[in-house]
Amino acid sequence: MKLSLSYYRQNNVVEIARDLIGKEIFTNFNGILTSGIISETEAYAGITDKASHAFGGKRTQRTETMFLNGGRIYVYLCYGMHKMLNIVTGPKETPHAVLIRSIVPKAGIEFMKERTGKTSLVNISNGPGKLCKALGIEMKHNNISLLGNEIWIKDLDFTYEIKGYEIEGYGIKATKRIGIDYAGEDAKLPYRFVID
DNA sequence: CTTTAGATCGTCT
């Protein structure tokens, strides 16, 4: 079933990042439904985390979304061409977010191929920029609710097998985050979660 | 297999 507001408003962003592994994220834009199983995440822990856009309580037009209450998405542009998808968590004024870094495609695979120009599922959504392309996520989707009919996340109570990718009885490994060497000591925190 | 350059633009200073 669809994850609820009370789920997103829990205050432990690192635990939520770990828990989101194995859940299914959907988008439904203009009648085109696509989804994938979340297989890699990273937690960004608000104002105390040097790697977070909201570090030190930094409020700008861009980071404002993270300060709102949990249960919406934060989309931003990286390197001038890639959209990044984040799940805003925690209560209002607590700018926690979970970056979705990889999904295993499930629903609407033909649409994903069309959006990415790829002919196979290999490497189609295994990266934060790539999954946004596969799911059709654009800058204009920043700030939209995860309880509406355009994007949502579902808990799974059974296992999946998708075109050779088996997601069953998996383990979850914690590692340091990617691409945040500027964050000093915080770059070493085990805030990245992957299926193992 | 690994390394490297180049693409490209919203956001902040």
Place this chain on the structure above:
DNA sequence: GACGATCTAAAGG
């Protein structure tokens, strides 16, 4: 004006 929570293609070993 500088810089990314990245990706790809191309070249080299």
